[in-house]
Amino acid sequence: MSSVYLCHSEPDLYDFEAEVLEVRPGAVRLSRSALHPGGGGQVADLAGLEHAGGTAQIVGVRVEGDDVWHLLDDPGEPTGLTGTVRVRIDAEHRHRVAQLHTDSHILNALVFDAFDGALVSGAQINGDGTGRMDFDLPNVDNERLRSLEPAVNDIIGNGLTVRAQYVPVAEADTTPGLIRSLSVAPPPTPDGRLRVIEIAGVDRQACGGTHLRDTGESAGFRILKVENKGKHNRRVRFALDLPG
Ligand SMILES: [Zn+2]
Numbered sequence: 140m141s142s143v144y145l146c147h148s149e150p151d152l153y154d155f156e157a158e159v160l161e162v163r164p165g166a167v168r169l170s171r172s173a174l175h176p177g178g179g180g181q182v183a184d185l186a187g188l189e190h191a192g193g194t195a196q197i198v199g200v201r202v203e204g205d206d207v208w209h210l211l212d213d214p215g216e217p218t219g220l221t222g223t224v225r226v227r228i229d230a231e232h233r234h235r236v237a238q239l240h241t242d243s244h245i246l247n248a249l250v251f252d253a254f255d256g257a258l259v260s261g262a263q264i265n266g267d268g269t270g271r272m273d274f275d276l277p278n279v280d281n282e283r284l285r286s287l288e289p290a291v292n293d294i295i296g297n298g299l300t301v302r303a304q305y306v307p308v309a310e311a312d313t314t315p316g317l318i319r320s321l322s323v324a325p326p327p328t329p330d331g332r333l334r335v336i337e338i339a340g341v342d343r344q345a346c347g348g349t350h351l352r353d354t355g356e357s358a359g360f361r362i363l364k365v366e367n368k369g370k371h372n373r374r375v376r377f378a379l380d381l382p383g
Pocket residue numbers: 240241244336346347348349350
């Protein structure tokens with residue numbers, strides 16, 4: 140599948156129509172999709188699906204080569220799922236993930252600065268407002284990591300602009316820190332460019348996920364726990380400070 144997603148070029152497209160191309164038990168393939176398929180540790184979008192024969196829930200996305208399968212809540216053979224369908228993306232889910240994902244960039248930038256270019260060795264952004272990042276950080280005091288929480292919240296509070304842009308792969312290769320992750324770097328576009336997310340004055344790194352437009356749209360950020368994972372890795376568990 141192309142690494143350029145419709146949700147990247149049209150981030151506000153939450154409600155769209157599409158044609159059913161193919162069905163199989165528990166899944167449907169559509170002519171277009173504005174869902175983020177997940178990847179790089181981020182969960183996929185969720186959505187409701189209305190069709191002539193009724194309704195269904197899209198609970199996940201599976202990319203198989205060039206084919207994007209939307210996984211349905213009912214694992215059985217879909218009945219009556221043909222023709223034109225209407226898809227409504229779960230905007231709250233998308234927003235929770237975008238908040239946490241944007242906050243993870245902020246944390247990542249602070250760790251990169253505080254610990255001499257330390258790289259991310261893994262990440263997971265869940266739909267429930269929790270997540271974790273693993274950093275390649277041998278020999279550091281976990282309290283130093285934990286103490287970055289107020290600085291993350293300062294940057295959230297400052298309301299900084301978050302922008303997506305595309306840069307040539309060659310530029311990425313010569314810009315230290317642009318590829319920040321050891322394991323989850325997104326693939327370049329067919330014309331050899333990389334999607335880069337910039338948080339004004341704070342962070343600039345290649346990423347294919349969903350983000351806020353302004354850090355001020357995020358709820359507060361809490362570091363729940365810092366754990367040692369093997370000799371090299373520190374795992375930081377975090378959550379959005381959501382109301383209720
Ligand atoms: Zn990102």
